[in-house]
Amino acid sequence: MRQGLSSYIAGLLFGVGLIVSGMADPANVIGFFDVFGTWNPTLALVMAGGLAVTFLGYRYCLKRSGPLCAATYQLPGGTRIDSRLITGSAIFGLGWGLAGYCPGPAFVAAAGGMVEAAAFASAMLGGMLAWRMVELARDQRVGA
Amino acid sequence: MISDFNAVTALVGGLLIGAGAVVLMLTNGRILGVSGIVGGVVGEPGSEQTRWRLAFIAGMVTPGAVLGLMGKLSLAGAGVALPVLLVAGFLVGFGSRMGNGCTSGHGICGLSRLSKRSMAAVATFMAVCAITVFVTRHLLSLGV
Structure with a gap:
């Protein structure tokens, strides 16, 4: 139950972020990679914002003994x-x-x-x- | 030439995307990877993880659905022919599962964890995407 609610909230934040950032529109993605056309830097700024929050947030999370609604962190182990x-x-x-x-x-x-x-x-x-x-x-x- | 873009909404949207990733890690201890979450639902339907995965997907699509119903979502779209869309969709689904991640899982979460695998994946899909955009938009003149 709690896991469902927290997953839903995470999805909401992510979904709002994709819309606000302009990433829900493929024109912004194509524009970023189209360096020989009219370059659109949106994707770089979205990545910068997303990485800043996630980098700092993950460091905080992983300092804790475990997640709030589950037994352990499930991180990909492959290298x-x-x-x-x-x-x-x-x-x-x-x-x-x-x-x-x-x-x-x-x-x-x-x-x-x-x-x-x-x-x-x-x-x-x-x-x-x-x-x-x-x-x-x-x-x-x-x-x- | 640089196109019109909104730096503030791009950054704020990126922060929200990151917040979604941090909430999912803090509460459920999971990586926010859309291809893994959706692929898990279709590939392992009986899994005990199906509930949190569906809850996440429901949250992710809620803002778009609400804005769409209110008529407040205006997207330019990709502007490519249906066969190209279908081929592209198939490749994105197949490739993201084969490579264990997409823009969210490798791009936001993996890079934030300084994962070498994610760095290699992101470098690969960004490079191939850029080449594809160049070939289709400038050499073949598909789409806009």
Whole structure:
């Protein structure tokens, strides 16, 4: 119950932030990367603001013995930079550059009634499921 | 040339995005990664984590839905053809799951934790995104 409420509040802050910052609009994303067109610096400022708060906030969190509504912190433990990380990130970057939507903004814009964002988000769910299939098929091969 | 942009809303929006990430860590001890949260819901439907993940997604889409219903959300959109949107969405979904993160998980949370994996992921998807924007907007003249 408490975990649900705190997750909802975190989502609210994040969703308002995406709208206020202009990141729910792919035009701002494309504009940032289009350095040979009309450059739009918005994304850099959003990242700067987000990183400042998260860097300081995480330092405070991790000094505490644990989170408020859960037993322990669940942090990614991997340190290996492997081909899966780089290939996946490259595929993600290709899709991001084609339309200017990444997962958060796609959901926010779709909820706001943007039909193109809803189409994008549906295809994105398909892509996520497709990766899951690849993972399951691989696990099965390893298990057999 | 630099386009019109609003530095104050970009920074404030970034601060709110960071606040969402800090709240989720402080309360539930979790990384705010939209692709991981959404991918977890579609990929592991029976997981005990589904509840907090759905609560987060509900919070994330609430502000956009409310503003959209009030007619107060004006987004320029991506302005690309439907087939391009669908391909882009699929690549974003597949790639972000394969690479274990997107702009929020690697970009905001991972960089704040000074994670080497996230630094490599962000450098990769930013570079590929920039190349994609250059090729599609200047060499192929797709979209606006």
